[in-house]
Every structure is written in C-alpha cells, then in structure tokens.
Amino acid sequence: MTNETTSNNKVASLELINEVQQFLYREARHHDNEEFREWLTMLTEDIHYWMPYRYQRYRKNEKEPTIYDTAYYNDDMECLVKRIIRTETGTCWSEDPATRSAHVVTNIEVELTDNPNEFRVYSLVTVHRNINEDEEHTMLGHRTDLIRRVDGVLKLAKRKIILDQNIFKNKSLNVYL
Secondary structure, eight states, X not given: OOSOOOEXXXXXXXXXXXXXXXXXXXXXXXXXXXXXXXHHTTEEEEEEEEEEOOOOOOGGGOOOOOTTSOEEEEXXXXXXXXHXXXXXXXXOXXXXXXOEEEEEEEEEEEEEESSTTEEEEEEEEEEEEEETTTEEEEEEEEEEEEEEEETTEEEEEEEEEEXXXXXXXXXXXXXXX
C-alpha cells in the first residue's frame, strides 16, 4: 500500500480488536450471501481495492509490487460499483448459475496508526469457490487493510491482497477476497 499511515506501536484494545474482527466476519458473510450492495456500504468513498499479480522471484530479486504493475484488482469505488452492476444485469455468463463461495478470515492482527481513526489490519483469507456443478477452486491470500472509522462506523479504506498462488486455474475472478 502506498501512502499508508504509519504504525505507532500502541497496542489495540481488546474491544477494538473484537470490533474489527466482527467487521471482517460481516464483510465475509456479505460476500458469501452475494449481498454486494451491503458490502459497498462498508467501504469508504476513496477505497483502493488492490490484488497485484504475484511474480515468482528469487529471494535476492524480491521487490514489492506497485500500483503500476499488473493486478487482478486495482479498483476504486467506481470500478467496484461497475463490477457489481455487471453481475446484477443477468448477462454476466460466468455468474449464471451463481458462484457459491465460503470465506474464512483468520489470523487477524490490529495495529493502531498515527491517525486515531485509522487501523492497519493484517489477516489471512481462504476462499473456497464452487462453480457450476463440478468446478472447485480454493484461493489463499494475505491481506493488509486500512480500516477507517467514519462517523463512528468502521469502513474499509484500502485493501492489498497477496495470493499464495502464482497461476490462477479459475476461468473467472468474480469473487472478492
């Protein structure tokens, strides 16, 4: 993530950790139930939803991806809304019949930042997808989020997802991690 608020090494309260966990679990439920409009309400207007392509590199050549590199997702709110509208049209061939998914979010860590209304959150996500009658795919990702409190409510402001897979065998990527 670029231009992130820095961590200030203060420990998050158990109350905040629980609130963030519940937020992430609710988000996963919205995805699994195809409640995408409800999910959009959990995002800030300046959302950056980013899943860069993962290149296999030797350790000595490791470099962090940038927003200018190839990505599966590099979306703002307008792009996410367009994706959801496309799914709702009934003309999205890869979503008829609908993909069934199950999100498991775990290893949630919450860090305070210099901004008292923003929290850096690390988590692991496993998404199991069932497509048509006989296709199954499992994706494993490491997420780094910036969650912001807006008018007293937690919202996702930035998400960076790094998948463990180098090569997708999926025919489509109509799932959010």
